[in-house]
Amino acid sequence: MLQHDAAVNPGSSGGPLVDAEGRLVGMNVMIADGSRMFVGIAYAISGEDLARIVPLLIAEELMPFPKMEFRMRPVDRMIAAALGVSAGGILIEDVTVGGMAERAGLKPGDVVLAVDGVVIEEPGEFAFLIEAAQARGEADLAILRQGQAVLVTVGFGAHAETGLLERNAPGSVAARKASYRIESLGLELGTAGRIDRLYENSPALWAGLVEGDRILSGKGVGYDTPALRALELTEPAIVLVQGRNGRTRHVVIDPWNTAAGLRPVGDANVLDPAVVVF
Numbered sequence: 001m002l003q004h005d006a007a008v009n010p011g012s013s014g015g016p017l018v019d020a021e022g023r024l025v026g027m028n029v030m031i032a033d034g035s036r037m038f039v040g041i042a043y044a045i046s047g048e049d050l051a052r053i054v055p056l057l058i059a060e061e062l063m064p065f066p067k068m069e070f071r072m073r074p075v076d077r078m079i080a081a082a083l084g085v086s087a088g089g090i091l092i093e094d095v096t097v098g099g100m101a102e103r104a105g106l107k108p109g110d111v112v113l114a115v116d117g118v119v120i121e122e123p124g125e126f127a128f129l130i131e132a133a134q135a136r137g138e139a140d141l142a143i144l145r146q147g148q149a150v151l152v153t154v155g156f157g158a159h160a161e162t163g164l165l166e167r168n169a170p171g172s173v174a175a176r177k178a179s180y181r182i183e184s185l186g187l188e189l190g191t192a193g194r195i196d197r198l199y200e201n202s203p204a205l206w207a208g209l210v211e212g213d214r215i216l217s218g219k220g221v222g223y224d225t226p227a228l229r230a231l232e233l234t235e236p237a238i239v240l241v242q243g244r245n246g247r248t249r250h251v252v253i254d255p256w257n258t259a260a261g262l263r264p265v266g267d268a269n270v271l272d273p274a275v276v277v278f
Helices: 047-058 077-083 100-104 125-136 203-207 225-230
Strands: 002-004 016-018 024-031 042-046 070-074 090-095 111-115 138-145 148-155 187-189 195-198 214-218 237-242 248-253
Touching: 024 047, 042 047, 090 100, 100 148, 111 125, 125 138, 187 225, 195 203, 203 248
Parallel strands: none
Antiparallel strands: 002 042, 016 024, 024 042, 070 090, 090 111, 111 138, 138 148, 187 195, 214 237, 237 248
């Protein structure tokens, strides 16, 4: 990101960043420290990155960033001294059971030194190196594990599934996807079938699901998290969900969009015109 000191406040943070001659430099996205008040430091996506990213967004060809499913921290001088290694790289703190990182063989305590032969000098470089590796579908991570050098290959194939239609050659008709898994519709499941995260403009969001909802059942069959993850949708389905306020409601999940569909609902508003409150 580009750091600058032009005034950026709530309501203007999505606007363009221009120089004194009106030339586009970047797009403002955030201010420092997460407060609601401008403190003299703001950040913008560079024009160079916009020129690369925007055409891919318009063509719907921008690959989603892989969810690696691990927590990490930079190996600074203090951590390096405690581990008896040189400063640099990232230390894996925790690995999600069944996630991409665990499936690749990564473990807590591993120190990632390089990606595809490029040494990680600053922690933030890791994300850019992974992004660059997406085109070939995998990344080779040079790992230091208990003093031994290990090479781990992380594949991104499983992450490539999205809740969108599969694309064919330019000018051809998109193929209808035969089935969907619940988590490919733009949500992340926690325990007891609860939705821990919902992505913007996803099929799950536009079906009317909300973060914090718990998916209880469908067609009279009760669901828990393992059952939901294994569920294959081959046709539009209606499920019973329970919101954070304890109330239940039915949601039609139709990733093929063959029906009018519902709209996002919340505790404070109901946008689905089919719902009548008595």
